[in-house]
Amino acid sequence: MPTQAPGKERVLIYSRTFDAPRRLVFEAWSKPEHVVRWFGPKDFSVPQCEMDFRVGGSYRFCMRAPDGMDHWVSGTYKEIKEPERLVFTWVREDLNGNVWLDNVVTLTFTDRGEKTAFALHQAMFESVEERDAHNGGWSQCMDRLAAFVENR
Numbered sequence: 220m221p222t223q224a225p226g227k228e229r230v231l232i233y234s235r236t237f238d239a240p241r242r243l244v245f246e247a248w249s250k251p252e253h254v255v256r257w258f259g260p261k262d263f264s265v266p267q268c269e270m271d272f273r274v275g276g277s278y279r280f281c282m283r284a285p286d287g288m289d290h291w292v293s294g295t296y297k298e299i300k301e302p303e304r305l306v307f308t309w310v311r312e313d314l315n316g317n318v319w320l321d322n323v324v325t326l327t328f329t330d331r332g333e334k335t336a337f338a339l340h341q342a343m344f345e346s347v348e349e350r351d352a353h354n355g356g357w358s359q360c361m362d363r364l365a366a367f368v369e370n371r
Contacts, residue, residue, distance in 0.1 A: 239368035245302035257367040
């Protein structure tokens, strides 16, 4: 049974430094042809990626697991401050289109010369288990993003 978590325990905070310029790291989030190459946990693919990258625009991705199961995520861009900050809603649906998660993701990109300090803030989760599962997924996703931007 999921553990109902108090406020701060329902927030995911992830940070990392990428060995790539801020412009490249931000750009990787802004173009579908880039997103399909790195998004999702290890060994996942992105067979479908629709993005209207503007404030008020929407996105919808299909992350396909190695076993063939599709995981859909969609949302709306709330703030775009290139190349510093990106805020969007994060909506997860089951195979029938029923929403089981709806929260907000804030990304910050800080210039560190030829490197980028990156931070992800996602809130609010219903449980600690849900938050921790997303942390694992984001960690693997950021490993893939690092490989993508650091080899460009």
